[in-house]
Every structure is written in structure tokens, then in C-alpha cells.
Amino acid sequence: MSALGGRTALVTGGSRGIGRAISERLARDGARVAVHYGHNEAAAEETVAAIEAAGGRAFTVHAELGVPGGAEALWSAFDARSDGRLDILVNNAGTAGAREPISGTTEAEFDRVFALNTKAPFFVTRSALSRLRDGGRIINTSTGLTHGAAMPELIAYSMTKGAIDVFTATLAKELGPRGITVNAVAPGVVDTDMNADWLRGEENAGAREAVRAMSPLGRIADATDIGDIVAFLASDDSRWGTGQWIDATGGSFL
Template identity: 65%
Template sequence: MGVLAETATGRAIDKGAGRLVGKTALVTGGSRGIGRGIAERLGREGARVAVHYGSNGSAAEETVAAIEAAGGEALAIGQELGVPGDAAALWKAFDTAVGGDGGLDILVNNAGITSPKPFGTLAEEYDRVFAINTKAPFFLAQLGAERLRDGGRIINVSTGLSKAALMPELIAYSMSKAALDLFTRDLSKVLGPRRITVNAVAPGIVDTDINADWLRGDDKAWAGAAALSALGGVGSPAEIADVVAFLASDDARWVTGHWIDATGGSMV
């Protein structure tokens, strides 16, 4: 039996029993919210985790410290997404930070932004939403494919809103994620011969900092959000991260091209 350590979320890890020992993962937007939950979860499974951040380096370092405190291995990589040359620059930083052959086993495209202006979204905002939510994952996967080892994993973080108009004020965001869903489906065929699986995980409303202003501290808002779920609750980063960890493991080796509803039954 391995040595037990505890994560920032209070979960124990058996350092000798991780399903991802020997694997290297990159999680975009891994410094906060769902991304941090995913990074910590993969770290608990034994993966070496590259925690990407766009601007908040201190949050990324906190995530790295939490993974290391639990007995894992992690490093922070900063690169703004949604700008020209972002994917190439991120991979260059990854290669430098990881060293060795720069090989990769798991790519999690989690970074994303919203634009809460229904049909009044400005062209500049629209372009930025698609640049980060859709274009960046496409080129990160394209340029990352040469680093991704055969039998690897690509996991795209989508949304339940790509399947239902539960929040029409997020129309541009939902459109960008719907495109990501189609990318997931078709890329699974492209990379399938290499036994690389490509799947999308779709969260619903999750208790993260990005939702804090309207969700936390407002009992009515919380109750309304919970009522959308068949399970009667608001999601947590850990619950989404557990689904990602499954897809990253060998247990999911026969699952690809799939959109997985992780909304707590909000789509039922």
C-alpha cells in the first residue's frame, strides 16, 4: 500500500495506487474553479500536471502547491489564450517546463469565457469568446497531437447549454461550446487510429468563483439553480473532475467521440 497524503479538498491519495502514475497532463485554465478541481484530481491519480493559466499566476501556484502538498507533481505554465499564436506559444512553454521529450498523455481543454449579452453581444466580444472557447482548443489539439502519445486522451470541457436554451443570455458562449462538441466528435475519428480518445464533459451550474456574485449568499438564486438538477443540487468542481479522471484513465479506453452530461440531470 502506498503512502497516504491529503489534498486541499480534504481527500486522501494513495501515492502508490494512482491510475495515472507515469502520465503527463496539461489542463488549460487549471488555476481556478473547475480547472483547479480537474488539475488536483489528476494529480491525486499520480499524473504530473501542467497547470495552465492566462493571467492569474498566483492562483496557478496555489494549485501547484496543493497538488504537491498531496504528494503529487505539478508545474505552472502561463500563456494568454485568444491571441495570435497562442497555441504555439503555450506548447513552447510546455516543452521548456516539462523537459525531456515534452511528451503528453492527457490534454484537458478547460479554459473558457462567457459573454452575458444575449443578442447584443459586440463583434469584439463574440470573436474573443470563440477565440478562447473554440479556436484555442482546436489548435492546441492540432499542435499537441505530435506530443500526445498513442493511447492518449483529449477531454474538452463543454456545457449543458449547448443542448438546451436554459440560459439564452449566454447565446454566444453556448454557440462556441456547441462547435467544440462537433470538434470533439470529428476529432475522435481523426485520432482514433492512434487509440487516442476524444470526449467532451458538459457541466451544469457549478459552485465556482465565476458564479459567486449571483449564486453564493443568495438563497433564492441557489435554490433556483439547484431546482434545475434532477438531483436537486448545485454541482462542485470535484464532481466534474471525477468524470474527467474517469475519461483520462484506462477504464475509459473504449469511450470516444462522446458528449457526457455532467449537469446533475439538468437536461432530463
């Protein structure tokens, strides 16, 4: 049997970028994957189609997170297309928000970023616990910014992920008696659509070179680099690691 055969996974924000890479890798390892999306149905359907074309199993789950009732809507949609049981939860949906230092961050923008990046995974996970089988896996998306270089223009975003790091460690301690591991994977700069406006194109050649130079490995991360780490954390091979912050920056802050 494949590494995740017979298991069901839910990936929030699973239709694009890092989320899509995670969804596709978990499906390739044998899991049936619920690909969550908030707004882009076409991207979610495309991800499911790609998974199925490769011989995997997947279905879409729609719910807008970061709004009242979002977590309940997600699980209602999930239950309608599954048996209500879950083995792997990946809290990946999030936003960088407006790139502003503290002086330019409005209260409304602060609340929006925290609602999606911190409040949503908290309550999505709370509702997941009655569905998650003993021995299951919870994987949260953090960022290298919580342990590395500070970026004033991403202060609100970094704060949301600092909260996720605390959430990860504390939940690991609570769920350990059930054999459930909880870990956080922390990417640095990844070549995805979210970073396209400043990372792709000839006009951004200098930015790309600067990002490459940050890592001793001398390249920019692809979304599959993160998806492969998440797949390890979702597998039985990671069974003795919990409450951990896993650096997925390619050593950019060494």
C-alpha cells in the same frame, strides 16, 4: 501503480474553479500535471503547491490563449518544463463572455469569446498531436446548454461550445487509429468563482434554490464533481468511449 502513474497531463485554465479541481484530481491519480494559466500566476502557484502538499507532482505553464501566438507560447512553456511528451490534454480554458442576447452582443465580444473558447482549443490541440502519445486522452469542456435549455443571454457562449461538440466527435474519428480517445464533459451550473456574483451570498438564496431544484439530485455541483468525471475519461477505464458528450449537469435538463 496508481491509475495515471507515469503520465503527463496538461490542463488549460487549470488554476481555478473546475480547472483546479481537474488538476488536483489528475495529480491525485498519479499524473504529473501542467497547470496552465493566462493571467493569475498566484492562483496557479497555489494550485501547484496544493498538489505537491498532497504528494503529487505539478508545474505551471503560462500563456495567454485567444490571442495570436497563444498556442505556440503554451507549448513552448510546456516543453521547457517537460520532456515534450503528453498523455492527457484537457481543453478547459474559456469564458462565458458578456451575458447578452443577440441584440446586445458586439462583434468584438463575439470574436473574443470564440477566440478563447473555440479557436484556442483547436490550435492548442493541433500542436499537441505531435506530442501526444498513442493511447492518449483529449477531454474538452463543453456545456449542458448545447443539449439542454437555451439561454438567450449566453447565445455566443453556447455557440462556441456547440463547435466544441463537433470538434470532439470529428477529432475522435480522426485519432481513433492511434488509440487516442476524445470526449467532451458538459457541466451545468457549478459553484465556482465565475458564478459567485449571482450564486453566493444571502442575497442570492433564491437563485441557489432554483439551481438545486433543476437537478433530481437536489443540490448544486461542486467543481470536484466535474473533476472526478474528467479523471474517469482520462483513465484506462474509459478506453471504449470516444467522441462522446458526457452530461455533467446532474440531470438538470431531464
